[in-house]
Amino acid sequence: MMTGMQRLAAAINGTESDRIPVFCNLLDQGAGALGMPLEEYYSRGECVAEAQLRMRDKYGHDNVWSLFYVGKEAELLGCRKILFASDGPPNVEEWVIKSLDDVQRLQVPSDVSSHPAFEEGLKCLRLLRQEVGGKYPICAYLTASMALPALLMGMEKWMELLFLGPAGVRDELLARCHEFFVKELLAYRNAGADVLVYSNPFGSTDIVPRKFFLEHSLPWIEKDVRAVGTPGLVYYCGMSRMNPVLATVLERTGIGVYYLGPFDDVREGKEILAGRALTCGVINDIRLIDWSREEIRREVKRIIEAGRPGGRFLFGTGVMPCGIPEANIRTMLEAAYEFGSDENGRIR
């Protein structure tokens, strides 16, 4: 049997495999797997690693995560207050940037790897690498320069500054976020993360007008990518659609993997990429909360049938909500394994 890493490599290179790679993004479920409250769970890197390994063994998917929660990035930049829930992702409770004057005061750590807020993440990565390194892709989540300010000042205030505020302050903040992005990515890469999810809702024309995308988002994306290189990088717009910008991003950055939004047309995405990159077809996982077994199977089949022909395809989820029943997770994954392979056990 092939490992997740082998399946991913085969999909990227367009070579033979036993089935398509299947990424299932289970994060907060780890606390439940260990029977712990979320706050305690996320305070210990060994717990996150242990739960990721247990969940992968249990469900058989092809990836593990080093991500704790998205607000970790804000903690690395000075956030001291996170709001924990019992049944969902933690959130930034106190903004690092409360006024535009704070932009000048924003401190980018000189070395992300040695920052106290990165310590448990490093511990988790070390354990994951030790247990499944080279066998299953270890994913890391990195917020793009243009999206990071939303974690530091809130989306509302960032939209205000981005579109209506003083350009000098906006550009200063973007420059600092870029500096952080580069340092953080290199820290993850050095610690052994293989798949670097480059998250950028502002890289989707669901969020910004195409003109803004071309004039502002794209140059910052190019700058980010140029600084770190494309190895391991996955273009992701936070569940927003990306088909309208796929060709441009591919041509201008050379990123090799595109994690579509659930409302993107998978067939169209593949046609645009035309074998030049890996297409990831993503299920609308919020529907998994209520869908019947038949509905889940039908949707998985639809996505895979659209994406599998011609190879270079991965099936994936968004960040799975805690409310999805375990039976539905299993149904989805079993369907993905079934429809993502051939009777003779080899696909190309």
Next chain:
Amino acid sequence: MNLPQLITVFSEALFDTDRERALRLAREAVNEGITPEEVVFDVVIPALEQQTTALGETLELNLAQHFLTSQIAAAVTEEMVSRFQRAPAFIGQGVAGIPRFPRAPALTGRVVIGSAQGDLHTLGKRIVLSCLRAQMIECSDLGVNVPPERFVTEAVSQQAPVIAISAMMVHTALGENGCLKVRQLLKEQGLEGRIKIIVGGAPFRFDPQLCQRIQADAWAEDGIKAGKVITKLFQEVRP
């Protein structure tokens, strides 16, 4: 410029997110004899509705445009309201001592709005608030992380027939301290006929059926549609 022409050019200014042009058009219209009331009711509100049509037909209205459009429409409405010849009042309520005009500007009703308990997101709520204000719906913003009890006590004390709950995460949309608890409190206090619940936020866009699961009366996918849905809810509420 006549009203139909004004609606067209104002809509273009909104779609282009050109705040200065939108304000200039409204001011010029008033200088040319169109009343501020007409600007709000016959230009701003129809223009906002045209944005919804554009969204349905072309899928080109993105989040940034929606945000900017709502801010511009709210700014124009705010300026026009300040020029109204009588203070806005709720339909059916008179305002003593203020002269009546042939077309009395009316606030169509009041809404208390906030982000569900555990939810700290503000952008969606702000867009909805601006759209509602631009549509002459009075709003009381309860902020973020609002406990379910507060939604109900504020709706009662402010005589608001609609509670609007914003939730940007699945667990705050579906959680026991969100809409479900608000519904339970309304039931316990015998208020279901007098107060309706509308919900909105990303999870509902990904699965509109969640609205029924959490026993909301309605949901709206954007701020402009929220105005229409809320206006309909006002009409369903027992006096």
